[in-house]
Amino acid sequence: MLTAFNTHIENNFSGLTNQKILLAVSGGVDSMVLADLCLKSxxxxxxxxxxxxxxxxESDADERFVLEYAKNNNLTVYSDHFDTADYVERNKLSVQMAARKLRYDFFDKLRDEYLFDAVLTxxxxDDNLETFFINLSRGSGLDGLVGIPNKNKYVIRPLLLFTRAQIxxxxxxxxLKWREDSSNASLCYQRNHLRHELMPALKTIYPSIINALQSTQNYLKSSQDLLNNHIKAVFxxxxxxxxxxxxHYSVSALKNLNPLRSYIFPLFRCYGFTDFDELYNLIDAQTGKQIHSKTHSLLKDRSVLILTKKSLNKKxxxxxxxxxxxxxxYExxxxxxxxNPSELGVSNHNTLFLDADKVQFPLVLRTWKEGxxxxxxxxxxxxxxxxFFKDQKLSIIEKSKVLLLCSNDAVIWVLGMRSDARFLADKKTIKLLKINILNAFS
Structure with missing residues (x-):
């Protein structure tokens, strides 16, 4: 297996041997085998x-085992504790999804802080086979059926070539010594049902099912690459x-795609939109209709669909x-x-001359609200x-980005657009306040 491992690394991850690597080690047999292979390589x-x-x-004993292993092999180890149960409750996630999120956030933090080139898991x-059937049962489509990728950004999975039996x-x-996770035997988790009940039956009926699946997924991946290239050109x-x-996506151009249902889902799925019918119905929805993923918002605004990051939509x-x-x-x-009042000039998009006696501090910059x-x-x-926004022909997204300068909630200035006549300085002004917007509007 060591020879096959090194050949696999040389053929697919040739630069890995010269990189700074963070190895995820739970203490289980899989990660202990990977650690041993990495040390010997x-x-x-x-x-x-x-x-x-x-x-x-049991969790604490796993940690002590890994710390001892690192010490015996003169390896730097980074270990952290997580209140996973609390995280599950606060974020309404399954235990497995919560642990996954915490784990990869931890890896990201270490990679950024200590400049690791890659993370190995x-x-x-067998994990890949289980994931295939889980995704198949969820109706996840082609993306879910191509399996766990060998590499995803900086995360590399060099053992996907090997079965659990080989490990x-x-x-x-x-x-080698390793720790057994008692939760792996529990049928409370969907994956364990597959692992202990379905997988053994399938391997009995089809002894070469893992090799067959790997071939099938290679074909699916090629088809996926071809489809993605076509879809990118279309979109x-x-x-x-x-x-x-x-x-901004043209609604009329989207409607010309045939069949629309085959195109619209892969376009927006990469932004976290997974409800097929919700996406499809948005095309013919009225202006103002929005749908949301965890990271993005998609808005129907007259003749376009407008995609924005959620952080941009906050008040x-x-x-x-x-x-x-x-x-x-912002920027x-x-x-x-x-x-001095003698400096009074003409207000424009980027400069405003106010009568300071007509405003009261603190002034407030805020987004607009109804009324x-x-x-x-x-x-x-x-x-x-x-x-005013309607006259300016602003889209819903553009309106959400407009800032108002206010005094006691009275609008002094629609930034970069129009001032309020009540607060402008004139020749009678005694106390002149000049406001400039720098590096902004043209």
Whole structure:
């Protein structure tokens, strides 16, 4: 197995031998075999261990075992404890999904802090078979059926080539020690039902099922690559507008795709949208209809679907305490400075001259809300903010990004767009306040 392992590394991960590697070690037979293979192959490894505190003394004993192994082999080890049960409750996740999230967040933290080039995990061919059937039962589509990837960004799984039987045989031949996880025998988990009931039956009926599945998944992966390349070319044509914060997809162009159902799901799934019918129905929904994934929002706005990151949709609120100050807002600065009245100039998109006696500090920068109104400079009378935005032909997303400068909740300035006539300085102004937006609007 060592020879096959080194050949596999040379053929598929040739640079790994010269990299700084973080090895995930639970103490189970799979990770202990991977650790032994890495040591015998002279890899530059450190160890990461997660104590999820799910099995009491048994979890602590696993941790002590891994720490002792690292000490005996002069390896750096990073171990952390997690209140997994509390994390499950707070985030409404299954135990397995919570542990997975905590584990990979821990790996990310270590990789960033200690500059590891790669993280190795001990997933093997039997894990891949189990994952195939779990995804098949969930109706996950082609992405779920191609199996666990050998490499996903910085995470490498060099044991996917080997079966659990081969791993156990190697451990026995090399007299390795490992820890048994009692939860692996529990039928409370879906994967354990597959592992202890379905998999043995399948292997009895089809002894070569793992090899057959690996061949099938290779074919599926080739088909997936071909399909993804085609879909990317198609969707480049339906994007009307794109920048770092949002993308606009033409509804009419999407409707011309045939069959639409085959195209729309792979387009948006990479942004976390997994409800097929919800996506499909959004195409013909009324303006303002939104759907959400964990990371993104997708909005129907007249003739387009607008995709944005959720962080961009949050309400904004910040106080400005002093007259002579500068505040940082997103990628630009807002400068406030008291000037001699003789410096009075003409207000524009980026500069505002206010009568300081007409405003009261602290001023507030915030996103707009229903009911906001102001008295636009250059116009007569009061105007609701919603009507002003409509006149400006702003999309729903664009409206959500507009900031208002307010005094006692009265709108002084729609930043970068229009000031309120009530607060503007004039020749009678005694105390002049100049506000500049730097590096922002053109």
């Amino acid at each position: 002279n890899f530059n490894i450190s160890i990461a261990h997660c104590n999820f505190k799910l099995r009491g003394d 001990a997933h093997h061919a 156990l045989e190697y451990a026995s031949e090399n007299k 480049d044509e339906v994007i009307e507008y794109s920048n770092t914060s949002e993308k 904004f609120y910040q106080k400005i305490e002093a007259e002579n100050s500068t505040v940082r807002i 630009y600065d807002i400068s406030l400075k008291l000037e 906001d109104y102001f008295y636009p400079s250059g116009m007569s009378g009061k105007k609701k903010m919603s009507k």
